[in-house]
Amino acid sequence: MAVDYAVIVVYLAGMLAMGWWGMRRAKSKSEFLVAGRRLGPAMYSGTMAAIVLGGASTIGGVGLGYQYGLSGAWMVFTIGLGLLALSVFFSARIARLKVYTVSEMLDLRYGGRAGIISGVVMWAYTLMLAVTSTIAYATIFDVLFDVNRTVAIVLGGTIVVAYSTLGGMWSITLTDMVQFVVKTIGLLLLLLPIAVVKAGGFSEMKAQLPTEYFDPLGIGGETIFTYVLIYTFGMLIGQDIWQRVFTARSDTTARWGGTVAGTYCLVYAIAGAVIGTAAKVMYPDLASADSAFATIVKDELPVGVRGLVLAAALAAVMSTSSGALIACATVANNDIWSRLRGVVGAGGAGDEPHDEVKGNRAFILIMGIAVILIAIALNDVVEALTVAYNLLVGGLLVPIIGGLLWRRGTAAGALSAVCVGGVAVVGLMWHYGILANQPIYYGLLASLAVYVVVSLATPPTDADVLAAWRERLAGRGEPAPEEAPAHPSPSGV
Numbered sequence: 178m179a180v181d182y183a184v185i186v187v188y189l190a191g192m193l194a195m196g197w198w199g200m201r202r203a204k205s206k207s208e209f210l211v212a213g214r215r216l217g218p219a220m221y222s223g224t225m226a227a228i229v230l231g232g233a234s235t236i237g238g239v240g241l242g243y244q245y246g247l248s249g250a251w252m253v254f255t256i257g258l259g260l261l262a263l264s265v266f267f268s269a270r271i272a273r274l275k276v277y278t279v280s281e282m283l284d285l286r287y288g289g290r291a292g293i294i295s296g297v298v299m300w301a302y303t304l305m306l307a308v309t310s311t312i313a314y315a316t317i318f319d320v321l322f323d324v325n326r327t328v329a330i331v332l333g334g335t336i337v338v339a340y341s342t343l344g345g346m347w348s349i350t351l352t353d354m355v356q357f358v359v360k361t362i363g364l365l366l367l368l369l370p371i372a373v374v375k376a377g378g379f380s381e382m383k384a385q386l387p388t389e390y391f392d393p394l395g396i397g398g399e400t401i402f403t404y405v406l407i408y409t410f411g412m413l414i415g416q417d418i419w420q421r422v423f424t425a426r427s428d429t430t431a432r433w434g435g436t437v438a439g440t441y442c443l444v445y446a447i448a449g450a451v452i453g454t455a456a457k458v459m460y461p462d463l464a465s466a467d468s469a470f471a472t473i474v475k476d477e478l479p480v481g482v483r484g485l486v487l488a489a490a491l492a493a494v495m496s497t498s499s500g501a502l503i504a505c506a507t508v509a510n511n512d513i514w515s516r517l518r519g520v521v522g523a524g525g526a527g528d529e530p531h532d533e534v535k536g537n538r539a540f541i542l543i544m545g546i547a548v549i550l551i552a553i554a555l556n557d558v559v560e561a562l563t564v565a566y567n568l569l570v571g572g573l574l575v576p577i578i579g580g581l582l583w584r585r586g587t588a589a590g591a592l593s594a595v596c597v598g599g600v601a602v603v604g605l606m607w608h609y610g611i612l613a614n615q616p617i618y619y620g621l622l623a624s625l626a627v628y629v630v631v632s633l634a635t636p637p638t639d640a641d642v643l644a645a646w647r648e649r650l651a652g653r654g655e656p657a658p659e660e661a662p663a664h665p666s667p668s669g670v
Contacts, residue, residue, distance in 0.1 A: 181484030182322075188359070188488045192340050192495065195351040199344020206533035209345035210277055210507055211423040220354060221434035224496075225421050226441045227353035229256055229412065230360065231497025232313030233562070235490055236470045238446060242453020243469035246390025250450035255404040257442030259412025264435025267581060269428035271419060273652040279416050279577065280512040285649055286580035287588035288642030295595055296512030298572045299416045303505035304548065305565035306417065310498035311337070311552040317471075317491050330552045333494070338545030341499045342538055346424060349499045356492030360445075363489025367482055368474070369448045375477050376455035385458045403614045406621065407566045414577045415569065417497075417504035428652070502548060506540040514540070560611045571602035571620035575628045583632075584643060590632030598624025 203209040216224070234253045241249030276282055280296050314333030315326040324332070340348045376382050382390075389395045412418055425431035456469040459477070463469055474486050555561055575598065576591035602620035609615045 180481045181487065184481065184484030185488055185491070188491070189336055191355065192336055192352050195355070196340025196343040196348040199340070199348030199351055201344075202347045203345045203534060206277075206537065208347060209534045209537055210503070211420065212346040212350050214272075214275070214424060215426050216350065216424045216430065216434075217426055218430050218434045218437075220350065221421075221425050221430050222437040222441070223357040224350050224353040224424070225260070225418075225435055225438035226445075227357040227360070227492070227496035228417060228421055228500035229260055229438070229442060229497075230445055230493055231310050232490070232494040233309070233497075234442075234445065235360075235364065235449065235493040236313060236467060238449030239453040239456065239470040239473075240466040240468075241396070242450035243457050243463070244453070244466040245396045245450075246386065246392070246454050246457070247447075247450050248393055248395035249453055250446040251396055251401050252404050252408065253446035253449060254443055255401070255408040256412060257439050257446060258405070259409035259439075260418075260435060260442055261439035262409065263413050263418065263422070264432055264439055267413065268422050268425070268431035268435050270581065270650050271422045272425045272428045272431040274649050275423075277420070277423065278508055278512050279414065279419055279573070280508070282419075283576065283580065283591065286638075286642075286646050287586070287591050288639050289588050293513055293516055294592070295573060295576070296508055296516070298568055298595065298599060300505060300508045300513060302565045302569040303416055303501050303508060304544070304551075305561050306415075307498055307501035307505055307544070307548045308551045308555060309562045309565075310494055310501060311548055312555065313494045313498075314491075317487060317494065327553050331549060333491070334498075334545065334549040334552065337495055337498050337502065338542065338549070341502050342541045342545065345534070345537065345541070346420070346503060349503060350424065352499065353496045356496045359485070359492045360489045363486040363492075364452075365445070365448050368478070368486050368489075369452055371478060371482075372452045372455040372473055375473075376458040382454060382458050386454065390454060390457070399614060403617065406617050407563075407570060410570050410574050411566050414573050415504075416508055417500045420504050420507060421500070498548075502545055503541060505548070506537060506544040509544060510537055510540040563611055564606065567602045567606065567617050567620065568599055571617060571624060572596075572599035574598075574621065575624040579628055579632075585632055585637060586628065587632045587635045587638050589635040590628045590630075593631040594624045594628035597627040 205213075207213050230253070234256065238249065238253045241252055243249070271282070274282055274285065276285070278296075279299055283295055311330055311334045315329040318324055318329035318332060322329075340352060344351075373379065373382075377385075394401070422431050422435070425434065452473070453466075453469055456463075456473045460469065460472055463472060470490065474483055474490075478486055572595045575594045576586070579586040579594075580591065598620050601623040602616050605616035605619055606613070
């Protein structure tokens with residue numbers, strides 16, 4: 178294992194070195210939070226693919242392939258579909274807004290401040306996403322170093338918090354590019370063909386496994402529909418995803434770069450399912466489907482290659498974890514803390530750039546420590562992530578997409594949709610169970626109904642607000658948020 182250890186140590190040291198380099202570039206709020214909005218197509222595509230393909234997509238995707246066969250690709254496939262939809266239909270508009278958070282977009286659209294309610298919903302989602310990604314370190318480091326769960330979480334979490342705190346989005350972007358390359362080589366070019374060969378090829382896999390393992394819809398239509406609601410729609414509105422859109426150099430970069438990343442996700446989904454199916458042939462009686470990835474890597478790969486593939490899994494976890502962490506800290510600072518202390522706008526227009534960087538850096542450190550502590554205390558990862566996605570989609574999908582597509586939507590309608598959708602989802606999870614499908618179905622319908630009814634029953638959004646909104650969507654109008662607040666009105670969602 179010495180060679181494998183060396184590969185991992187070099188990889189982790191490189192992550193920290195890039196954090197240090199990113200610190201030298203992040204001299205303003207824009208540089209620290211959105212990489213100066215300067216990423217070109219290649220870097221944008223790589224970092225976007227890196228953030229959406231995390232531990233759940235890699236270890237979990239292989240596990241679903243082990244359990245259901247090729248149809249296990251659907252979870253990651255719907256993530257790719259969501260990224261494609263975001264890139265083709267919405268990313269250009271989002272990039273032109275020149276904001277930092279989803280709540281700032283709601284400010285501009287509805288003529289008020291998105292307020293603490295929508296900020297708290299988004300913060301809870303990004304926090305749980307960071308926590309569940311951090312917990313995944315336990316699986317990887319257990320295979321690598323045979324350390325206990327707490328030590329693994331602290332080790333992996335500390336490295337991510339360190340480079341994210343040092344350089345913000347610049348550090349995360351640089352590390353994500355490395356992680357994207359490592360994942361591509363480790364998973365697609367090495368583990369995929371080796372797993373298929375070790376399983377005897379596709380003909381042997383078909384001979385050994387039931388026919389439903391090769392049915393594209395074998396996982397079930399209801400499950401696929403739920404994946405679409407949670408993951409495809411979640412990709413459209415998550416702060417972690419939008420914050421990457423904000424890094425694009427232009428709306429063209431956001432559209433085409435995101436399309437490339439979404440297509441990559443579709444390929445990654447199929448690869449994970451095939452690896453899991455091959456693992457089922459080699460290890461038909463594993464106690465847990467999620468252990469399929471670690472088992473096949475540990476037992477079937479040669480020295481050196483094993484280290485690179487484990488580094489690829491580590492890269493997948495780190496990219497999602499760091500992206501969720503900076504999103505969580507950005508929302509906590511700009512959408513919640515700034516409002517609680519009475520600062521006008523989401524960023525505090527009077528602060529110097531250096532002060533903005535220091536403040537956001539402090540919040541990444543604080544949120545990072547909180548994420549590590551919660552990850553140590555939390556046991557059920559699936560339930561935590563389900564709660565986060567249900568709250569996100571049930572509470573914020575309708576006001577955000579409605580604001581982008583329906584000009585008659587009002588601030589009162591949006592606020593009602595956030596509250597009713599969020600409360601409905603929580604209540605239904607309590608009634609049906611956290612992992613049930615009904616909470617997201619009925620919660621989303623309730624949010625939509627309230628949004629439409631309340632919007633039609635209240636006065637239309639002020640014409641000046643809508644005119645300013647259209648100007649910003651066109652890339653004109655008010656200056657970027659680092660120069661002026663998103664909207665000074667004290668009312669709204």
